[in-house]
Amino acid sequence: MSAPGQESGTPLLAIEGLSVRFNDTVAVDDIAFEIGRDQRVALVGESGSGKTVTALAILRLLRDAQVTGSIRFDGEDLLVKSERAMRGLRGSDIAMIFQEPMSALNPLYTIGEQIAETIVLHDGVTKKEAYGRAAGLLERTGIPEPRRRIFDYPHQLSGGQRQRVMIAMALACRPRLLLADEPTTALDVTIRGQIVELLLELQREEAKKPGGGMSVLLITHDLNLVRRFAQRVAVMERGKLVEVGTVEQIFEAPQHPYTQRLIASRPERNVVPVLPIAPVLLEARGVVVDFPTRLPGFKGWWHKGRFRAVNDATVSVRQGETLGIVGESGSGKSTLAMAMLGLQRTAAGQIEFQGKPLKSYLGREKLSLRSHLQVVFQDPFSSLSPRQTIERIVGEGLALHRPDLGSEERRKRIVATLREVGLDRTALQRYPHEFSGGQRQRIAIARTLVLEPRVIVLDEPTSALDVSIQQQVLRLLTDLQRKYNLGYVFISHDLEVIGAMAHRVAVMQNGAIVEAGDVDRIFDEPAHPYTRKLLKAALSR
Structure with a gap:
């Protein structure tokens, strides 16, 4: 006799009438969908649409939430199981890849x-x-x-x-069921491809075993990944399930207006050409960065060694120009950028801002240098203090670099800068957790912009954003560059974003720049095998 739920026609996971409420807030509103055995289903939608809450509800990991409806795994309702029974399922029968x-x-x-x-x-x-x-x-x-x-x-x-x-x-x-919450958000295109192939291979292997099989619920805003990996797609908007269908149905003939907007959201290139007479703002020549590390030695002993993160790198950024730096995770992109900002103590080589070596900036000149060289990090939620209001976060740099400004003048500057990034003065007394991911990234941009910098390092600024919000942030960065003639160092593993934003691109592999030049030339006629590998992986998504 087969075990409960093992009949061939029974789905592995069946969700019916699922609603999740936090006090008066409805996060998931009466949704229903199924995942068959050995099936790959993608759950897509913008931040705050209820995707992750749905996955956490399946594992019963939501605290202080009212969960109603039914979640049947292998024919048994998870919502009525004891906590001890759930602990036995978590990690073995149902596993989750968390986003952060x-x-x-x-x-x-x-x-x-x-x-x-x-x-x-x-x-x-x-x-x-x-x-x-x-x-x-x-x-x-x-x-x-x-x-x-x-x-x-x-x-x-x-x-x-x-x-x-x-x-x-x-x-x-x-x-048997893998819940993958944005599993490739922080991964470059080649590793994304490897992960996709790995999951497919594991699925094939499990299907060959008696009683085996692995289904996947993929939560993502990467529509290219959905097209390549999933068999069925469920689209969520504001806690509701607005459309469900096969990959072909959703991408070729989306029915709901929200799905149509998602499919149409792609980075658009709208950059202004750099003037031939534009001066070089930031230049790095022969940069080397080493980190101490432990190396295995004879009979299990360890000895001190060093790891070379950046090896003889030379790049420059002109006024009004965007330099894209691409490469796989661990290739040295962020380390090189931090060295260019003077934030890597172990960095060697020559780094100059407006023709003057960074090491020669001393005293008040060094303080002024910090205001001219700014950075926007990948995850705004971890880089913005949760205990400070937006007014204090954005105005913190002003208090340090412009102590001559009075409180009223400082507030005027903060409000004006927030307005530049699409926020109004009602944001001043609110806290980071009260904003969406895209809004938090706008706040992070405002924090750098208020100091009137010349160069901004953008370290994966859109990788954690869904496609429609990503498009808005990229448009904002382009407008700001055009208005203030800013120089950008744009670090990304998303070649589609680099193609939309960069004037020139440097390709890094194992700490070295293997190819550099105008973005059109690199994308159309890549000379190095590694560059061709990256582009092939990006185009095949």
Whole structure:
């Protein structure tokens, strides 16, 4: 006799009338959809539409929430199961890849310890065998030197590498249902391709086993990934399910106006050509950045070594120009940019702002330099203080760099700058958590813009945003550059975004710049094999 829910026609997961309410706020409103066995379903929609809340409801990980309806996994309603029964399901039968790996990984344990713990807990194997399987999973998810990296701590990995560790942990026990919440947000195009192929391969392997099989619920705003990976698509807007269909139906003939807007949202190139006489604002020549590290030695001993993150890099940014820096996670993009800002103590080489070496800026000149060189980070929620109002966050730099301004004059500048990025004065006394992801990124841009900088480093500024919000932020950055003649260093693994924003592009691999030039030439006639590999991966998404 077959186990409950094992009949061939029964879906692995069936959600009916699911609603999630936080006090008076309805986050998910009476939705229903199914995931068949060995099926791949994508749940798409903008930030705040209820996608992640739906996934957390499946695992019963929502606190202080009223959850109604039914969530049937393998024929059994998860909402009536005991907490002990749910603990047995989590990680083994149902696993989840969380969106933000730095908050999901324990900073006090090595990544090998964290992956091995999951394997030992659910499979009961020895610790030695678990470590071997952990290294194998890291290798399959694209992390180089996995037998060395299992001894690293989360802070020693790049954002993309940490995301791959999360994927390895989720796949460790080969779950029957994988909930993947933005699993490729921080990954470059080649690793995205590897992850997609890995999930497909694992699905094929599990399907061959007696009683095996793995279904996937993919939560994402990457429509290219949806088109390549999913079989069915469910579209959410403001907590409601507005459209469900096959990939072909959704992309070729979307019915709902919201779905039509999502499909039409793509980066648009609208940059102004750089004047031939535009001066060089920031230049780096022969930059080298080394970090100390531990290396394995004879009979298990360790000895001090060094890791070269940037190797002999030379780039420049002119007034009104955007320099795009692309490459895989860990290639040295962000490290080079931080060195150009003078924020890497171990950096060697010559770095100049307006023709003057950064090292020669002293005293008040150095303080002035900081106002001219600004940065917008990838995740605005972690870079904005949750305990400060928007007025204090945006005005903090003014208080430091312009102490001559009175409180009223400072507030006028803050309001004017917020207006520049599309926010009004009602934002002044609010806190970061009260804004959407796109609004928080606008606040982060305002914080740099208020100081009237000459060069802004944009470190993956749109990677965590859904496509329609991404389009708005890119348009804002283009308008600001045109208005203030700003120089941008734009770091991204999204070549479509770089193609829309950059004048010139530098391609990095293993810390070195392997190719650089005008964006049209690099995209149309790439000379280096690695550049061709990146472009091929981007175009095949």
